[in-house]
Each structure stands twice: as structure tokens, then as C-alpha cells.
Amino acid sequence: MSYPVESVELRDRGLAAVRAGDLADAEQLLRRAFDAGHAGAANDLADLLLRRGDRDEALRWWRRGAESGDPECLFELGYVDEAAGDLAAAERWYRRGVELGGTGSLLNLANILEGRGERDEAMELYRRAWAAGQDKAAFNLGRIYDDGGRGDQDAAELWYARAAERGNAGAAFNLGFVRGDRGDVEGMLDAWRRAAGFGHPKAGHALADHYGRRGALAQARYWSEFADGPRVFSPEFESFGGWGAAAAIHRQDLLNDFLGDDYVHYDLDARTFKVGENTYGGVTFLGSFSNLDQSWLWSWDNSHFDPAAPALAAVAKIREYGAQQGIPEFICGRLDMSNFPDPKQAATIMAIAAGSLLGGNGVNSVGINGGKGSTYVHLDDPRLPADEYDPIAAPRLLMTAAQVFPADHALIVRGLLTHYGPSMLQMSQEAIIGELPAGHRLAVEFTENGLIKAITSDPARPGRDRASD
Incomplete structure (x- = not known):
């Protein structure tokens, strides 16, 4: 939808004021943007009014925006009526939103239609919602095809897998059952590990039950504790870490001696770090540890960063290796480490071990947010100390x-x-x-x-x- 230039400028200024916390100025600018012809400003203004608790006024602005043809306002009005149980009114709002090109109404309209048995139209809307980027639409298609294990399992697997690729925990969990029913045990375990990493509350128990029935007690214990935070590393990580531990410790010792107590300044955009007057390259941002909740967050799952950015791209190798070898610590984006005896030390051990997959010189951590956490980076510059066998060490x-x-x-x-x-x-x-x-x-x-x-x-x-x- 095309809006007058003046209205676009006013809305942009209004949204900038919202981000800056100047809500009074933001309200005036958004009102002016709507009056100048920007229908979408009505939804922005309604959101602002909800933040200060004025729901009635927000509803009034959603109605004004809907009358002006804003798809987002139409979606919001549909959602209000759906929550109140008036499905007929909700359907009318959603259909108008879809007709005007709104993608938000697709999924909710499909849900209403599926609920009253109009499956074909619902599935078509789910497909359109999926094309618009909504992973839950693919989950719903998978669920319909699955039909509790009685339906089209090829199609169910396809749609569950698509949703799982976008981080849908329920889809990954159900995908495990579909694969298990088809005899693909490794595929089943892979799907459940991913579901656990996405935060599905039942995935860890499903894995624990699988391993327990096969006598793999260490794996069963790890996964039984996973949802509440494991107390130890997984057996798979123990094997991986143990294999490379001595060499990784040696590299780390060399790097720590080289860096000493000097202040290290990092530039993630340039993938460089500076020690004294010297600048080095090869910086990869691995992840961060929070002292507040004692959790580790891999950089690929950090919403503040682009996983494809040069300083993060190499971390994909760690994630891919974890998927291939079934190492939970390298698959799950966020890891609760609060139950380890020393959570930060456990995070450091994991980061150093993971860094060995990238070669290079080792890992360094820097405090962030006033001591609330630490960022971990991997360094790889040929000018740093070389890793050679040391018979004395x-x-x-x-x-x-x-x-x-x-x-x-x-x-x-x-x-x-x-x-x-x-x-x-x-x-x-x-x-x-x-x-x-x-x-x-x-x-x-x-x-x-x-x-x-x-x-x-x-x-x-x-x-x-x-x-x-």
C-alpha cells in the first residue's frame, strides 16, 4: 500500500520517538501521520495506547485504521472478537484483512475454518500463511496430514520438517514420532533433540525414555534433567571434549600467556582484536554466558546478531557437527547451566572444546553489561603462538x-x-x-x-x- 510522503515521514518520526521513550511526542506524531493519510499509523498508535493501559481508546483507533483499510488493524479487531468467542465477527475482520493483502489474518482465519470442518480452504490458507513466513502454518499442515499417525505420513513429515527448520518446537517433537513410526530411529532422535533445544517441555522426557529402555543410563539421566537444567555434560559431549581436551588446553595456555593481562578490544564487524598497539584478525563470536540466569546462548540464536555475519558465520560448523554427532550442547541455542557446580566454568569448558572445531588459537572471554555476563570469541591468526607438541607440558x-x-x-x-x-x-x-x-x-x-x-x-x-x- 502506498502512502503520502508526508505521512510516511511523520510515522517514521513517531516510531523513532517510541524507541527513544518519548511517548507523548510519539502519540502526537502518529496522530498527525494518520491524519496525513497513513492508515498503518492507527495500529502503531493503538499499540502505544495499550502500553499505557487505555484499551478502549486502542480499540477506537483499530476501528479507524480498519475503516481506512489497514490489514493489521483488521487483524487486531478479529483477534479481539475471536478471544471474546464471537467467531462470526472475527471471520469477517480476518477475511477483509486477507482481501487487502494482510498476512497476519491468514493463520487465524484458517484456524476458524478448520475448527468448523472446512478443511480444504483452511489448508489453502495455511499454505499461504507458510509462504508469508509463519512456521505455525506448516505445523498445522503437518498435524492435519499426520492425523494422529493415520494419515499421509510423507506429507506430514515434509510439513513438520519445514516448520522445525524455522524453530517450531511442536513440529520438531511431532516429527520425531513420524520418523520413529517409519523406523528412522536416528531421524527421530535428531528431531527430539532439536525440539528439546527449542524448549519443548516433553522432548527431553521422550529422549530419556528411549535411552532408558535401551539401557543407555547416562544418556537417559542427561535428558531426564534437561528441561530443568542438566547437572553434567551429555555423554556425547564428554567423548568429544575428552578426545581433544589435552591439545585444547595447550592451545589455551599459549593464548592466555600471549594475551596476559593486557586489555583486549574487539571489533566484530571487522573480525579483529587489538592488544597494545597490535591488531589481529580471525575473530569469531561463539556465544555469551549470563551471570543472571546462569545460561549459555550460542551466537546463532542471539536475536541481536545476524547468524550470517562474518564474525558469526563459522559457528555454523559447530552446529552442523553437533547435529551430525548428536551432541546436545552444540545443537541447542540456549543452554541452562545453572545446575552445574560452577556454571560459568562449564560454559568456558564447552566454548573451548567447541572452538577446537574451528582450529585456530583458542578462546577468550570479555565481561559485558557491567558484569552481568561474558562474551566468548574464538581467535585464529597465524601471528599468534603456534600449537606444537610440548613433551614437558x-x-x-x-x-x-x-x-x-x-x-x-x-x-x-x-x-x-x-x-x-x-x-x-x-x-x-x-x-x-x-x-x-x-x-x-x-x-x-x-x-x-x-x-x-x-x-x-x-x-x-x-x-x-x-x-x-
Whole structure:
């Protein structure tokens, strides 16, 4: 809909005043915008009046906007009548809104029609609502096709999957059942993990029940606690983190020593950070931790940022890896870590482990919002300290990693050796011995319970793997 230029300018000024908190000025500007011919200003003004509790005046402005042909005002009037139980009046408002090109009325009109059995028209409206960007429309189409497991399961899966891709928790949850009924167990688990990450209250229990019936007690415990905040990392994350832990700790130590106590200034737009007089590149914004509710928020799920922005784009690799390997911590956008013994330390461990998927030099955190939280960034600049095998540090790195990820000590040792590329590797339940390309030798002995008992780390021996003159 085209509006007079003057009315557009007045409305823009009015909305700017709303954002600035100058509500009296905003009201006057929006009134003037409507009088100058901008029908949509009526809806903006009604929203403003509702904020100060004047519902009757808001209704009056919605009616004025509807009379002027504003689709949003027509939707609001339909919603008011629908909430009051007058479905006939609501349908009339919604239909007028749809006729005038309003997308907000599509879904609600379809709901009314479906409720009285007019399924074909309802489904057509759901399709139009989906095309207009409403994920709930796809969920409703999936539900209709699903018909409690008795309907067209191909179509149900298609529409549930579409809605789930846009973050619809109910669609992801139902998608799990459709896939499970068709024998796709991995697809079922993937859908339920995503539903849990979207906040569906029953998804974690569905996963816990699945794992419990199969005797996977660690996974069952994790998911049974998920909705209220787990107390430990998932077994999948424990395995991933343990494999790369020793090398990740080494990289982190090198980075921390390099940065020292100097103030670090970040520019996410330029993907750079400055220490002293030097500027470095390769900054990726991983996520943030809130000291208020003890939660972690991945950058891709932060509404204040564009996931496709250069400083965030690489984080998609973490999310994709999590989906492939079934690691909940890398799938869920927001994680409640309040039940961990040290929530912030748990968030830091997770961020450092995730950063290893991006290579680079490690992770740094910076306080934000006056100490209310911390932002975590991953750094990758070739001018930062290089990650090379250190035979002196190796025993300490292994023991520290085993404290952080105690489930499988042998996994930690294999992960360290594999990271640095052993030229020879001997493994048994009692010991792991590795010869590294530079001539270093690492031997680790284990107790009967699989715990590290002794570590021998020898530096390069003369004549071994050395170039001749």
C-alpha cells in the first residue's frame, strides 16, 4: 500500500520517538501521520495506547485504521472478537484483512475454518500463511496430514520438517514420532533433540525414555534433567571434549600467556582484536554466558546478531557437527547451566572444546553489561603462538584433561597423540605408547579401572627423525 510522503515521514518520526521513550511526542506524531493519510499509523498508535493501559481508546483507533483499510488493524479487531468467542465477527475482520493483502489474518482465519470442518480452504490458507513466513502454518499442515499417525505420513513429515527448520518446537517433537513410526530411529532422535533445544517441555522426557529402555543410563539421566537444567555434560559431549581436551588446553595456555593481562578490544564487524598497539584478525563470536540466569546462548540464536555475519558465520560448523554427532550442547541455542557446580566454568569448558572445531588459537572471554555476563570469541591468526607438541607440558595437560573429562582417560591420551600425528602407536588396556614425528616419545600406563597411573614423556632423542647435514 502506498502512502503520502508526508505521512510516511511523520510515522517514521513517531516510531523513532517510541524507541527513544518519548511517548507523548510519539502519540502526537502518529496522530498527525494518520491524519496525513497513513492508515498503518492507527495500529502503531493503538499499540502505544495499550502500553499505557487505555484499551478502549486502542480499540477506537483499530476501528479507524480498519475503516481506512489497514490489514493489521483488521487483524487486531478479529483477534479481539475471536478471544471474546464471537467467531462470526472475527471471520469477517480476518477475511477483509486477507482481501487487502494482510498476512497476519491468514493463520487465524484458517484456524476458524478448520475448527468448523472446512478443511480444504483452511489448508489453502495455511499454505499461504507458510509462504508469508509463519512456521505455525506448516505445523498445522503437518498435524492435519499426520492425523494422529493415520494419515499421509510423507506429507506430514515434509510439513513438520519445514516448520522445525524455522524453530517450531511442536513440529520438531511431532516429527520425531513420524520418523520413529517409519523406523528412522536416528531421524527421530535428531528431531527430539532439536525440539528439546527449542524448549519443548516433553522432548527431553521422550529422549530419556528411549535411552532408558535401551539401557543407555547416562544418556537417559542427561535428558531426564534437561528441561530443568542438566547437572553434567551429555555423554556425547564428554567423548568429544575428552578426545581433544589435552591439545585444547595447550592451545589455551599459549593464548592466555600471549594475551596476559593486557586489555583486549574487539571489533566484530571487522573480525579483529587489538592488544597494545597490535591488531589481529580471525575473530569469531561463539556465544555469551549470563551471570543472571546462569545460561549459555550460542551466537546463532542471539536475536541481536545476524547468524550470517562474518564474525558469526563459522559457528555454523559447530552446529552442523553437533547435529551430525548428536551432541546436545552444540545443537541447542540456549543452554541452562545453572545446575552445574560452577556454571560459568562449564560454559568456558564447552566454548573451548567447541572452538577446537574451528582450529585456530583458542578462546577468550570479555565481561559485558557491567558484569552481568561474558562474551566468548574464538581467535585464529597465524601471528599468534603456534600449537606444537610440548613433551614437558604433556603430563600436566593429560592430567588436567582427565580432571575435566574423567570418563575415559585412554580416550584423552589417544586424542592428544592423534592431534600431533604419531609415527607409531601401541595400545593395550595397560598402556598407550606413541612415537611422534619429531622424535618425542609418550608412554602412559593405566590402572585396572582405566585411570592414568603413570606418564613418561621423553624429549626428542639425538639421531631420531633429524635431517642430516
